Amino acid sequence: MRFLAFAAACLIASPAAAEILVIHAGHLLSDPARAVAGPSTITVADGRITAIDAGLTPPPAGARLIDLSSKTVLPGxxxxxxxxxxxxxxxxxxxxxxxxxxxxxxxxxxxxxxxxxxxxxxxxxxxxxxxxxxxxxxxxxxxxxxxxxxxxxxxxxxxxxxxxxxxxxxxxxxxxxxxxxxxxxxxxxxxxxxxxxxxxxxxxxxxxxxxxxxxxxxxxxxxxxxxxxxxxxxxxxxxxxxxxxxxxxxxxxxxxxxxxxxxxxxxxxxxxxxxxxxxxxxxxxxxxxxxxxxxxxxxxxxxxxxxxxxxxxxxxxxxxxxxxxxxxxxxxxxxxxxxxxxxxxxxxxxxxxxxxxxxxxxxxxxxxxxxxxxxxGMDNEIGRIAPGYSADIIAVSGDPLRDVHALERVDFVMVRGRTIQ
CATH class of the missing domain: 3.20.20.140 (Metal-dependent hydrolases)
Known part of the structure; x- marks a missing residue:
């Protein structure tokens, strides 16, 4: 009985599966050295970017959708x-x-x-x-x-x-x-x-x-x-x-x-x-x-x-x-x-x-x-939107490559996979 109680306690204490976040980006500037991509889907799990796909793909069952399809999305x-x-x-x-x-x-x-x-x-x-x-x-x-x-x-x-x-x-x-x-x-x-x-x-x-x-x-x-x-x-x-x-x-x-x-x-x-x-x-x-x-x-x-x-x-x-x-x-x-x-x-x-x-x-x-x-010394962790990188993501209206002042009005912020409000 003691073993069963211990096992049950361990199960209760086990962390829940990481929430899957799916971000729909209207335009994606993943790296300032690269061209802006059109509609894109970014998948985030456990604070990290796991995938980037062209187009606005539907989120899998149980995932939470963040709709930024009218915005330009870029690295934090x-x-x-x-x-x-x-x-x-x-x-x-x-x-x-x-x-x-x-x-x-x-x-x-x-x-x-x-x-x-x-x-x-x-x-x-x-x-x-x-x-x-x-x-x-x-x-x-x-x-x-x-x-x-x-x-x-x-x-x-x-x-x-x-x-x-x-x-x-x-x-x-x-x-x-x-x-x-x-x-x-x-x-x-x-x-x-x-x-x-x-x-x-x-x-x-x-x-x-x-x-x-x-x-x-x-x-x-x-x-x-x-x-x-x-x-x-x-x-x-x-x-x-x-x-x-x-x-x-x-x-x-x-x-x-x-x-x-x-x-x-x-x-x-x-x-x-x-x-x-x-x-x-x-x-x-x-x-x-x-x-x-x-x-x-x-x-x-x-x-x-x-x-x-x-x-x-x-x-x-x-x-x-x-x-x-x-x-x-x-x-x-x-x-x-x-x-x-x-x-x-x-x-x-x-x-x-x-x-x-x-x-x-x-x-x-x-x-x-x-x-x-x-x-x-963190260029393998931050500064880009890429698989494996920290989910540090922002979104703005307009095109900051045409008008850099667009970055003075930020509409969405995510740090380490957490939305900041």
């Missing part, structure tokens, strides 16, 4: 530079008031907003300790609606540099510090190992000064060449990529020589910096929307004088580096710096990539699908 979009737990225009002093728990709740709200905007994967580059990791787990498990999250945790910074706590009394700085600064190659290597142990998917460093931090030390190189080399070598040895926030030409060049995988912003990149990126195999993530968000708040009392001075240095340069890097053959990948502007506006970056970086709509879409997936 990827934003490689966001800050889910932040919002634009907040006072820097909130850092001393708001808890990490509150930041997690803000991040949960913004994760849903971001997914509804069509972004099914994001790279969260800078959040309070463990916040990004908590959001990553919650969206992966379906506890909250949101995109797949690749998280760096806090950025690694120099003492007093961009990414360090500044603008407060010394005793407040001591309390607020995230233990994310380092000096010298040995200590910087140790920080990488600590972040790896904490659960970072990649390492972010602030190779140069930054626009929106309270430090008034300009936008030049902050880490030494030796420190950056130690960070990159240690990270790569642990299987982690390195994203480098960098504005100044020489800081970009030094980070590229050190072997970073991506340059974030790259505002003042000149020919030498771009050549170093090309030689080192670095990708540029230009975050053009960040400057839109900044421009919208300039002169309105949002930024301190130290920040406004740095803002005015950058605005005339926006887009120049992206166009030059693309012309030189450096990969340019979609990333927005969401949190500098309102989450959910991410897709406005597409129009900027077309207008400022000179991309075609197809190239801009590729930068947020296949190109972004390649940068993340």
């Amino acid at each position: 979009l990827i934003d490689t530079h966001v800050h889910l737990s932040g919002d634009p225009g907040s006072d820097y002093r909130d850092e001393a008031v708001n808890s990490d728990e509150y930041a997690t709740l803000v991040g949960a709200r913004n994760a849903r907003i971001t997914a509804l905007a069509g972004f099914t994967t994001v790279r969260d580059l800078g959040s309070p300790p463990l916040v990004g990791f908590a959001l990553r787990r919650a969206t992966a498990e379906g506890a909250i609606p949101g995109p797949r999250i690749v998280s760096s945790g806090p950025a690694i910074s120099t003492i007093g540099g961009h990414g360090d706590v500044s603008g407060f009394r010394p005793e407040v700085v001591a309390v607020l510090g995230a233990n994310n600064t380092c000096t010298g190659p040995e200590q910087c290597a140790a920080r990488v190992r600590e972040f790896s142990r904490a659960g970072a998917d990649l390492i972010k460093i602030t190779a140069t000064g930054g626009v929106l931090s309270q430090q008034a030390r300009g936008l030049g190189q902050h880490f030494t060449d030796a420190e950056m080399k130690a960070i990159v070598d240690t990270a790569h040895g642990l299987g982690l990529k390195v994203a480098a926030h960098a504005h100044s030409a020489r800081g970009i060049e030094a980070a590229a020589r050190a072997g970073v995988d991506s340059i974030e912003h790259g505002t003042f990149a000149d020919a030498k910096a771009i050549q170093a990126m090309k030689t080192g195999g670095a990708t540029l993530v230009p975050t053009l929307m960040a400057f839109t968000g900044i421009r919208e708040r300039l002169g309105k009392g949002v930024y301190t004088p130290a920040v406004e001075a740095k803002v005015r240095e950058t605005l005339s340069e926006v887009g120049k580096a992206a166009r030059a890097a693309r012309a030189a053959g450096v990969p340019v990948v979609f990333g927005t710096d969401a949190a500098v502007f309102e989450h959910g506006r991410n897709a406005q970056e597409f129009g900027l990539l077309v207008d400022q970086a000179g991309m075609s709509p197809a190239e801009a879409i590729a930068s947020a699908t296949t190109g972004a997936a390649r940068l993340l």
